[in-house]
Amino acid sequence: MCAATVPDIIIGRLPLYLRALSKMASEGNEITSSQELGARLGISSAQIRKDLSQFGEFGKQGTGYNIEFLIDQLRRILHVHQVWDVVLIGAGDLGKAIAHYGGFLDRGFQIVAVFDNDPKKVGQAVGKFTVKDTKTMIEEIQDKKIRVAMLAVPASEAQGIADELVKAGVLAILSYAPTSLKVPEGVRIQYIDPVLHLQRMTYYLP
């Protein structure tokens, strides 16, 4: 099947598989099964086999999956066998927390610059970065051909910044701002919204 036709809901599960498999590998395992993977993730083994079958034949009936091989394949499918340069916009509390987070590099991403439009923040150190003025953002993104951005700015500023990012050539935006953003066709956007997760749990609470 042509990869372009795989439903996005399936694509959304692949990073979960990759994360679980990486954990298994770090625990010293070499082989797994759709049953074991499913049990870790709370997803049915049939669903996992069906999802993976969209991209090829990764395991054999009765012998399971070779973990390292499947990790490598999933990294290629998700385009994270390479490391993507990422710009972070917003050097407030959240931006600082993101800049300090150590879990990006071995999963395909590295922050290369942090921007803010607050003169009090520009020039300050955040983790290993010196905060730059958003005025220089478009030029730096264009120069370095950066395609991925994380947005940790107030809701009121998010659309304006997103527009600039798109203009500079960014194709994927992960926004922590609690507002929906409009981006042109061909630009991907994802949101992190803690309330969605909280509501998904309270459904089950007595």
Add this chain to the structure above:
Amino acid sequence: MCAATVPDIIIGRLPLYLRALSKMASEGNEITSSQELGARLGISSAQIRKDLSQFGEFGKQGTGYNIEFLIDQLRRILHVHQVWDVVLIGAGDLGKAIAHYGGFLDRGFQIVAVFDNDPKKVGQAVGKFTVKDTKTMIEEIQDKKIRVAMLAVPASEAQGIADELVKAGVLAILSYAPTSLKVPEGVRIQYIDPVLHLQRMTYYLP
């Protein structure tokens, strides 16, 4: 259909519907359709009708959904027609950002206490809270019968804190720590992991 049998993947979409409907209401709309809602969310109208039909009959063929009514119904289904008290553990950069976030209350949640085990942070002001010592956490959770917690602590400390939260009676944990946590049956856990979102987008990038 008995609500207990509704697949979790459907439950996970209900908060998205609720958020989009609340946005529509705030824009002054009174009626919508599964087509319009689907277009906003990138989900097929058939999927939306099928998801909602698990819980009853919320619209009529040809007349669409009454937005306020559907918001009210979804709030009841997700148990956010009430406001849940939430404890936040971790008063670092991320914890501060969460404590300052203004988008919880009108969606069913209010942070009532912030805890940290760092003596330098205990007693400090974070937003409208004074950071408390995690030593007093179990007692306060039990006294106030708090069922929901947000975890913004380092990965190395997350499991220990989660165990204490469960002991104190917490039934739902939203963890920002980049590690999988074990919780007993009957306790819900959700994770916020920016890399899952980033990888879901890079799949589509050239």
